Amino acid sequence: MILGQTGHLTEAIPHFEQALRINPRYAEAHSNLGFALQGLGRPAEAVAHYQEALRLQAGPRGSPWQLGNVLVAQGKLAEAATHLREAVRLNPRSVAFRENLAKVEAALLRQPSGPLDDRK
Numbered sequence: 001m002i003l004g005q006t007g008h009l010t011e012a013i014p015h016f017e018q019a020l021r022i023n024p025r026y027a028e029a030h031s032n033l034g035f036a037l038q039g040l041g042r043p044a045e046a047v048a049h050y051q052e053a054l055r056l057q058a059g060p061r062g063s064p065w066q067l068g069n070v071l072v073a074q075g076k077l078a079e080a081a082t083h084l085r086e087a088v089r090l091n092p093r094s095v096a097f098r099e100n101l102a103k104v105e106a107a108l109l110r111q112p113s114g115p116l117d118d119r120k
Helices: 009-022 027-039 043-055 063-073 077-090 095-110
Strands: none
Touching (some): 009 027, 043 063
């Protein structure tokens, strides 16, 4: 993770992939690989690894927040809100988690909700 934390995302990816070849159930490696892929502008691949980290139930507490953020970037606000709520539940004192959730929920309130909104 040191390579990822210091901005060497491209160099970090093979290490995370190697960790997953050794242990495909290594949730933190999935989360870290998702972070690196997201940082390199590969959100679809990042989502898959964040989801796997969450599925394994042993992922770091930041995984729902990271997944929520990449879904926001993809415009999938309702899906993102679900994961951001989980992040707040796991980390209730995190101001950043609460702020992101509030922004997404506000954006959802501004969106039309369906066919009834097309009426004039």
